[in-house]
Amino acid sequence: MSINESEAEIVEGPPEELIRWTGFLLNWVAAHAHEAYEQVVAQVGLKPQHLGVLIQIQQGPMIQARLSDRLKVFKPVMVTLVNELEAMGLAERRPHAGDRRAVEVHILPAGLDKVREVERLSDQASADFFSPLDSTEQQTLHGLLTKLAKDGPAGPWQGLR
């Protein structure tokens, strides 16, 4: 048995050398938040993309091409996603009156239930995730991230997409 140092890393924190960089910390924390979210979605038997579709059509039907645009996935991927949602009885395709090429994707009652359930579970997961911060700190974090999200792409990389 090789008693290397790899035994001590059962519970892993961020690498000590890198935590001084805010950019690294940002990615590290976000990765773990996303992991927690994926866990929640998987708990109800879905992938994040399924939920993305359900949320989009929650208020009303949408044609597939539009769903592809909104979720930024390619058309063949959307075909598969909608197929799977139909197979699970969470959504269904209906012909689009006025344009016989297009199909509308409608949410079904079971789909609405799933959305509600995920919202409930992810609210809980979110509360747990941010629990190391008190209420004021959470608001501060939200404010800082909002600033970065809104004013951020005004930086030098704006021309890159």
Place this chain on the structure above:
Amino acid sequence: MSINESEAEIVEGPPEELIRWTGFLLNWVAAHAHEAYEQVVAQVGLKPQHLGVLIQIQQGPMIQARLSDRLKVFKPVMVTLVNELEAMGLAERRPHAGDRRAVEVHILPAGLDKVREVERLSDQASADFFSPLDSTEQQTLHGLLTKLAKDGPAGPWQGLR
């Protein structure tokens, strides 16, 4: 290539419906930060993983198996990465005295130069990215993220890995 209808969405901000959720914001901002970092690394002709290896061996050589562990990539991936680093003249394999199965991966002068260059470029990119925040706000953000990174995995998802 398809010339799509999306004329109005040239500069994209985060989806309005989702910015209330801190978890979403966190991921959105982090994704853009990571994108900026990838741009920087690509600028010097590397992928993030290449740089990960170079940084690990910056202080001294390391055997491949250990590099696989540290960077959490599978062994065949590390073989490819080291092959590429050798082809670029940034690192080289040397036999490991005492264990003839293992090879040490050493950084070369050109590799050190690359690391320095990326550090310089990414410091600049980081400064640009966080420029919407003043110095105090940046420190606050760093503190909040540190709290989440250190105390975060004490939450209910700690058992998941």
Place this chain on the structure above:
DNA sequence: TATTGTTATACTCTATAACTATA
């Protein structure tokens, strides 16, 4: 028997191409 490095292989995701039927 376990570990190191390697090759070969499989699987998943993402991205294009090609085709039909409409418009």
Place this chain on the structure above:
DNA sequence: TATAGTTATAGAGTATAACAATA
């Protein structure tokens, strides 16, 4: 000519299997 949906295919990226050499 362009768009909507579908099928088929190509390509990265990730993960596993199997192997020879060594411990």
